[in-house]
Amino acid sequence: MSTDDASPTSTVLVVDDHRAFAEMLATALDMVPGLRCIGTAFTAADGIALAARLQPDLVVMDIQMPDEDGLAATARLRAAAPAAMVAVVTAHTSPEWVGRAAQAGASAFIPKNGSLREMISVLTRVHAGHMSVAPSTYLVPPSPPPAPPPAALNQRELDVLRLLATGTPVKDLAVTLGITVSTCRSYVKSLRQKLGAKSQLDAVLKAREQGLLGTDPPELG
Structure with a gap:
């Protein structure tokens, strides 16, 4: 393909x-000199049938579709439209998927x-016999921040x-632990502060996230 x-x-x-996504990309392609979108399909089967009928120069193929894997569809489409080049678009970015x-x-x-600018740039430079890979494929996502202790x-x-x-309830909890309700409430307040919780329920949820709640019941003396 030449620009x-x-x-x-x-x-x-x-x-x-x-x-x-398909319709927005089609509109964007029609605005690019040297490119013209002649159709959109929303299933792999329809895409293959449309490619066989229209014989496009280039097919933009999603890898993940509900009716058929886009890579399997690519192989079948190449048989239906031998002159067509296929550019796959995907959420996968590992080298394995490129291969x-x-x-x-x-x-x-x-x-x-x-x-979109990168996508258009790659599509305008696609040519047979060469694998064009978008630069963002090799960008390493930032590591998530470490979990707080x-x-x-x-x-x-x-x-x-x-x-x-x-x-x-706090009142029953105080009886179970053999402490006053006031003292029990102080412990609850301290728990919420240490866990950064807005309520008692939030404190329990945050404690579970941090692995502070085991499966065994508390041993009370």
Whole structure:
């Protein structure tokens, strides 16, 4: 495919089960000199049938579709429209998927999490016999921030927390632990502060997230 103004317009077929994405990409392609979208399909089967009828120069193929894997569809489409080049678009970015796309006969690999500008840039440079890979394929996502360390709770606070997790009201909890209601409320307040919780329920949820609640009942003396 060439972007030279003197070159004939290259026809493009978009195959993607996300209708809004397919239609927006089709509109964007029609605004690119040298490209013209001649159809959209929302299933792999319809895409193959449309490609066989229209014989486009380029097919933009989603890898993940409900009726058929896009890579399997790519191989079948290449048989239905031998002159068509296929650019696969996908949420997958590992080198393994790039290799699988190449084996299926694709001429381009474009992650969906990249920009529209990048996608258009790759599509205008696709040519047979060469695998074009979008630069964003090799971008390593940032590592998630480390989880905060579990809150440091003393044994009595853990006793209160475990009883709260069973739905025990504060008054009954105080009786069970042999402490006053006022003292029990102080423990609950301390728990909420240490866990950064807005309520007793939130304290229990945050404690579960931090692994502070075991499966065994509290041992009360």
